[in-house]
Amino acid sequence: MARTFFNLQMAFLSPPDDELRKRVRDLIVSSDARQTADEKRIMYTRLRRIIVPALPQLQRVAWDLVRTDRAESDYQEWYADLEDVSDVPDLSANQATPTEQHTIVTVILLAERGTNADKELGDMCDIPEALWLWRSTCSRLLAGLKDLSFTSVHGDGLYLQPAPGQPGPTAADMDEGWDNLALVNESP
Amino acid sequence: MAERTPTSHPIGRLTLFDQDELVGARWWQQGVESPLVSDSMSRRAALTVIGVLVGAPLLVRVVEEMGESDPPPDTIQGSTEMQRAAGWAVGTNNSKLDWADGTTVDVDGTPNWKAHVRTLAQDTKPPARWLPWSVPTLLQMPGLPVNTTLAEQCQPINNQRQMELGWQVGRALAAQVERLGTVPKDLLVILDLPGPQAVATAAGLADTLAPVFVLDNCPHPAGVVPAHLTIGALLYLLPRFLSAPLLRDADAPPVLVLDASRLAAYRDESDRFDNRYTATLPATTELRERGINHVLYVSRGNDVQDDLVHQITSWTASNIDVRLVDFADFTGVESTIQNPAFSPISRAWYGGSSADDAGFWFDYSWYDVRYERPYNWRARSASFWRPRFRPTYFSSSFGRVHSARWGGVSSSGGSHWFGGRSGSWTRTGGSFFG
Numbered sequence: 001m002a003r004t005f006f007n008l009q010m011a012f013l014s015p016p017d018d019e020l021r022k023r024v025r026d027l028i029v030s031s032d033a034r035q036t037a038d039e040k041r042i043m044y045t046r047l048r049r050i051i052v053p054a055l056p057q058l059q060r061v062a063w064d065l066v067r068t069d070r071a072e073s074d075y076q077e078w079y080a081d082l083e084d085v086s087d088v089p090d091l092s093a094n095q096a097t098p099t100e101q102h103t104i105v106t107v108i109l110l111a112e113r114g115t116n117a118d119k120e121l122g123d124m125c126d127i128p129e130a131l132w133l134w135r136s137t138c139s140r141l142l143a144g145l146k147d148l149s150f151t152s153v154h155g156d157g158l159y160l161q162p163a164p165g166q167p168g169p170t171a172a173d174m175d176e177g178w179d180n181l182a183l184v185n186e187s188p
Numbered sequence: 189m190a191e192r193t194p195t196s197h198p199i200g201r202l203t204l205f206d207q208d209e210l211v212g213a214r215w216w217q218q219g220v221e222s223p224l225v226s227d228s229m230s231r232r233a234a235l236t237v238i239g240v241l242v243g244a245p246l247l248v249r250v251v252e253e254m255g256e257s258d259p260p261p262d263t264i265q266g267s268t269e270m271q272r273a274a275g276w277a278v279g280t281n282n283s284k285l286d287w288a289d290g291t292t293v294d295v296d297g298t299p300n301w302k303a304h305v306r307t308l309a310q311d312t313k314p315p316a317r318w319l320p321w322s323v324p325t326l327l328q329m330p331g332l333p334v335n336t337t338l339a340e341q342c343q344p345i346n347n348q349r350q351m352e353l354g355w356q357v358g359r360a361l362a363a364q365v366e367r368l369g370t371v372p373k374d375l376l377v378i379l380d381l382p383g384p385q386a387v388a389t390a391a392g393l394a395d396t397l398a399p400v401f402v403l404d405n406c407p408h409p410a411g412v413v414p415a416h417l418t419i420g421a422l423l424y425l426l427p428r429f430l431s432a433p434l435l436r437d438a439d440a441p442p443v444l445v446l447d448a449s450r451l452a453a454y455r456d457e458s459d460r461f462d463n464r465y466t467a468t469l470p471a472t473t474e475l476r477e478r479g480i481n482h483v484l485y486v487s488r489g490n491d492v493q494d495d496l497v498h499q500i501t502s503w504t505a506s507n508i509d510v511r512l513v514d515f516a517d518f519t520g521v522e523s524t525i526q527n528p529a530f531s532p533i534s535r536a537w538y539g540g541s542s543a544d545d546a547g548f549w550f551d552y553s554w555y556d557v558r559y560e561r562p563y564n565w566r567a568r569s570a571s572f573w574r575p576r577f578r579p580t581y582f583s584s585s586f587g588r589v590h591s592a593r594w595g596g597v598s599s600s601g602g603s604h605w606f607g608g609r610s611g612s613w614t615r616t617g618g619s620f621f622g
Contacts, residue, residue: 155216
């Protein structure tokens with residue numbers, strides 16, 4: 001069965017005690033284990049409300065819509081990578097000041113091809129290349145997620161790295177560990 | 189709270205991480221169907237907030253699966269949340285509601301209702317035992333700071349015939365319960381009637397049973413459901429609700445009050461706001477914990493509404509007996525006094541007469557009665573009804589995928605399809621130093 005894979009990864013300058021981390025963490029752990037499509041939309045509405053005020057802190061971003069045969073395997077690869085914390089280095093020795101540390105928020109989603117969700121993802125990601133790395137584009141993508149028809153979404157994941165209170169990666173760490181992320185365009 | 193089952197809540201969490209390196213969760217939904225989306229469907233529209241955001245006229249768009257029947261109100265939680273945040277009249281510059289049958293005084297002829305507009309939810313709060321079953325969203329709305337224009341225009345309504353009939357049927361039902369001698373503690377009554385009539389019926393029952401409102405929507409000037417009239421009916425009859433706790437047993441069984449208009453017909457009319465809702469009923473375990481064994485479902489239909497089928501058949505599977513009472517089996521008796529100051533209906537009887545009225549507990553034979561069956565009694569057909577599962581929009585077996593979107597504008601004709609992939613990057617990544 002054909003599938004569509006969407007991912008959005010955002011790296012914010014965010015010290016360990018930043019409100020952003022706390023609020024994303026609370027959203028994740030307080031979300032119900034069993035949800036309806038409406039509750040899923042509400043979850044992503046809340047995520048957008050948390051993220052949009054923090055967009056000025058956004059430093060790097062990557063997003064992607066995959067509508068090829070690789071969609072499902074990409075989805076599996078992403079969550080396997082994200083959930084495998086065995087290769088996470090010890091950042092406790094990080095000498096960077098807290099304000100130079102980053103927080104990464106990631107959304108992944110696998111939809112059924114040819115459904116409403118697939119179409120809406122297509123519309124949502126129909127963005128001119130010149131705007132791909134704008135902060136406002138992240139806002140648009142998050143707005144699209146909260147409106148998505150989750151009745152035709154197979155799977156989704158929401159991740160925060162690292163947890164509140166933990167040292168985060170520096171810009172140098174980002175260059176090495178998250179080299180898929182591009183610096184945001186300083187335009188709006 | 190309703191039981192969260194794979195059927196009612198199909199998206200299940202597979203993993204949850206809450207550790208130093210990673211906080212995350214991943215969900216999976218079984219049984220996603222894959223219907224093709226027609227162009228015509230993509231042009232159907234959902235209500236958006238664009239109108240209110242950019243000052244444009246109301247723009248209503250609903251994206252939903254085309255079908256033989258009306259689409260379900262699966263946007264409701266989203267619309268109510270939006271109205272809580274952006275105000276009840278979101279999306280329109282017109283904030284005037286049509287208060288048909290409006291009046292300036294309550295049922296006692298006083299203006300005391302004015303002091304209760306913003307505190308309706310609190311004033312009608314059920315006893316603690318039944319509080320978890322209460323969904324008073326509608327009654328909370330006038331009290332929200334963002335909804336002052338709603339609160340300012342709220343007023344009592346008295347659409348005499350419908351509400352009076354409801355009141356009298358409520359009284360007649362209460363008389364049936366009281367006729368047992370002791371109010372049975374294992375009984376739950378569900379009123380699934382048009383909002384004002386449901387409120388009036390509940391008012392008639394309130395001296396005997398504890399009203400629990402399940403009204404999970406908000407008024408809107410272009411609303412599909414005239415929810416404001418339910419508020420108006422409650423304001424009119426509020427003195428009856430306020431005095432009732434002093435009159436009934438402290439441990440009186442509950443009566444759930446639903447607005448039967450919650451699933452009103454709606455097919456993406458561009459000038460209407462979808463403020464429908466689905467009712468949440470208690471889970472089987474909650475009924476069991478509170479000793480409920482018998483449920484009377486009172487409605488004007490010949491079956492339960494679609495959104496209740498799953499829960500009610502679940503109750504039945506656990507040997508909780510659910511029976512239908514046809515509201516029409518209570519016949520109102522016209523008052524002989526032709527004066528607008530007097531009630532147009534003097535009282536209601538089950539079966540249409542005082543003699544037949546005694547047949548109720550023979551049709552619903554759960555309890556011992558100490559009186560004789562009426563002569564030549566013939567059971568009402570509704571009493572033969574039994575809950576039976578049927579696929580609906582709200583059951584997973586229906587196999588229909590529907591869609592609703594908020595705040596988004598669908599592209600007309602679906603011209604923005606991607607052949608492969610797009611985005612800022614084309615590689616997989618995302619792990620720590622992966």
